[in-house]
Amino acid sequence: MTMTEEYAASEPSRAAVDALDGLTLLEFGAPWCGHCRAAQQPLAQVLAERPALRHLKIEDGPGRPLGRSFRVKLWPTLILLHQGVEIARAVRPTTVDAIEQILGNAGQA
Template identity: 65%
Template structure:
């Protein structure tokens, strides 16, 4: 699966995310967020090494249930899941190396 380019307008329910099999990168942010935009090249570089990982890009905001359930405070926040369980989390990443390392842990 390639890296997802656009934020989903509708977020999946938490029960669906918890039931996912395999490795998943859950990205919380917004298309207008400067920090989110600056993180995209590092994400693309990391996904080039781990193209088989699932990428769910969720547009987050006040009162959005999925982001609240993961206690998201800053954008972008990347939550790395293995079989629906959080293994790692990165907040406002700017370099590909930490993203690749977290991806390696869920591959």
């Protein structure tokens, strides 16, 4: 799967996320967030090398239950899941290395 370019208009439920099979990278943020925009190029570079990794780009904000269920406080927050369970997280990653570091945990799943 290639990088998701647009934030999802509606978020999946926590139960749906918990039921995902395999590896999934959740990206919480907002299209107007400068930190989120800055992370897009390194994220695209990393995801281009991992076409099999599921990427869900979720718009977050007040009243959004999925982000709250993962205790997201800053954007972007990347959460790597295996079988719906969090195995790694990066908050405001700005480099390829920062993103690669959490994806390195995929081998431990």
